[in-house]
Amino acid sequence: MSGQKAFSESAKSGKVLLAKCSKCGELHLGTVMFCAKCGSRKFDSQEVDARGTVATYTIITVPPDGFEKYAPYAWVVMALDGTDLRISGFMAGIASPDDLPVGVRIRVTGDDERGVIMERD
Numbered sequence: 001m002s003g004q005k006a007f008s009e010s011a012k013s014g015k016v017l018l019a020k021c022s023k024c025g026e027l028h029l030g031t032v033m034f035c036a037k038c039g040s041r042k043f044d045s046q047e048v049d050a051r052g053t054v055a056t057y058t059i060i061t062v063p064p065d066g067f068e069k070y071a072p073y074a075w076v077v078m079a080l081d082g083t084d085l086r087i088s089g090f091m092a093g094i095a096s097p098d099d100l101p102v103g104v105r106i107r108v109t110g111d112d113e114r115g116v117i118m119e120r121d
């Protein structure tokens with residue numbers, strides 16, 4: 001199991017699947033195909049707790065087809081603790097910037113048709 005499927009499985013258990021380049025050690029998300037630094041396709045996978053802070057987000061008030069029942073929600077970019085990596089995901093019930101200050105603690109709690117699911121930590 002690798003790539004997007006494995007990444008989703010990790011997210012369902014509150015983890016982030018990372019891929020560390022076997023050649024140069026550069027750290028990537030587990031969905032990576034080749035190392036951004038050296039081009040290698042060999043990685044060592046590891047799982048870490050999916051916790052971090054809100055880096056930025058977009059509030060979705062006019063959702064795409066099929067997502068009407070979820071609105072309002074935010075598409076959030078989380079800065080993963082202890083890394084330079086960022087993960088984007090879905091956060092329910094965000095109607096205005098007052099609901100989600102940048103820098104607040106969040107974590108990954110699941111993965112489904114909405115994508116990676118995030119909640120306040």
Ligand SMILES: [Zn+2]
Binds near residue numbers: 036
């Ligand atoms: Zn590399």
